[in-house]
Amino acid sequence: VSPNSLLLLSHPMVGRSLDSTILFPFSQAVTLPQEYECGASPGEEAQALAFPRTCSPALMTCAGDRDQISDQHLQAKRARVESIIQGMSLPPTPQAFGTSLEAAFRHQRERGSEVPWESKRKPRVLQQGAGAAKRVAPSGGSPHAEGCQQLKEQLCFLEKQLRRLQEKFSQVCDSADTAQTQEGSKKAHPLPGNPGDRLDKDSATAISDPRKGPEKDEDRDDTGGLPFAARALSQALKHELAEAMSRVVDSALQTAWPKAASHFLQQHRRLTVPGPDARREDFAAARCRKPLARPSPRNTPGALGSPEAEAPSGAPAKSPGSHAGSFSSKGVRKSSQAPSMSYPLGLAAPIQDSQLLSQLLGYSQHGLWSSSSHGSPSSLERGPLEPLNLHWGTVKLRSSVMRQQQPLSPAGMEGLALLPAGRDGCGELLSLTPRQMQEALTPGHLKKAKLMFFFTRYPSSTLLKTYFLDVQFSRCITSQLIKWFSNFREFYYIQVEKSARQALLEGVVDAGTLRVSRDSELFRTLNMHYNKGNDFEVPGRFLEVATLTLQEFFSAVKAGKDADPSWKKPIYKIISKLDSDIPEGFKAVRCSQELFCS
DNA sequence: GGCTCACCTG
């Protein structure tokens, strides 16, 4: 709890009149970054800590006014609204709030709060590189951000209504009282400046004391030149609007924050279940998919945009079992029945579980390696198709505790994408409007890209676009992603070459005896680089690719080919053909956000 | 010319 908040709470006057929920939300948010396990970046932590500085002074202001309890109350209300608005314009610190708030906000959604999504603001997150702070949207990932967005949308909506009413009254004024038209209509129109401020003042006044409000408003009444009846109507309508807004704010906060507080105290962070964050059209296509229809192999041109029906029917079945991985078993997630408020227009709300599940299970039956042009036979011949044993209530998720022992497996990643949106309060993942798409790559995206490197060393820009659905691709973004993978490759080849030379020095003769296993020093180095924290279970296929790379380097060096300046090129060519399909789970928008947390 | 890549550098 921030000192300011404590100060305010201890105030005898405020203590009686001020709802503690005004304070705790932000206090919790402030203390969270330190207590919460999620590693917030320094920048974000600083931003989170900015909460008390932006919020509490307003509260202090009301604490300093000792005249009347009603004034206290009035200003407290105003501070409350201001705090909310300020809080909404602050970065969401998604990893800090994480999943804990989603239950709280789910309640809000269950109340059927429908909010237009038009005026979303993209909170800023400091982005590395280029020295430019690029805009990063929360992608609706953080429930907190969602909640804030909802509130903001509601406030904006109400504000618009108020403005409309003001305009109406100005018209009434024009027709009703021509003598006072000029002066009256001037006043009736919204004054220049921040309309939000005006709204806040009106709201706070009306909310704090309906009986007193109109009187207090006399001084600065917008409709001062209007006939009494019009003024009365104006006040009544303003009051109604203000009350409506107050109810919206109150209900959201009272349901969200208290629960959040208890959640924050939990030691273990849970991984939320990403929904299939396919774009709307993709999802619509998915709904039409025949069961067991599979997406085209990754390397098929236009695979991701094309309907699954176009996939070659004779394509070899692939099994997710090739991942041979498992979720860690913590944090079984309950499915939420909350309807998502973010289903795109025209798209039916959540599909029936069984229907979607069967579709998605079929959809998921493709393995990972079919695109591999010459993968080792051992990796290509997997067992028969096994339905993913995933259903809403039994999805196993990793936790911070279990992560070390049981990293999230590729199969797990794939499974995550199968869960429908809207089940975990993250329904917005179903489709992202352009406003929800980030214009910059985040550390979460970097981490995701690193994990993707286990599957693909040479991703095409098309592939990247299909796996970073929450990113608004531009030439710059594409270049950056490609550059990332270029850097990954660079590191990879350097390490492998180093290992190959070392093996040669150690007297290894036969390249075929070289193997990269999970015990290998080479693997440890690579895993440390791409999978720091061991969050992810490296697919066996990557070990095979690494083994082959190592052998190629070994053979080349042994044969003295490294005298040729371009001796690595043949190796690159070989390795470039070993890319695998990337688990569908990587397409989940939340994937980036969750990875950002860990 | 635009793009991608590896390579080098900080």
Added chain:
DNA sequence: CAGGTGAGCC
């Protein structure tokens, strides 16, 4: 990890 560069490809 990003910026710069030159080679190679279309």
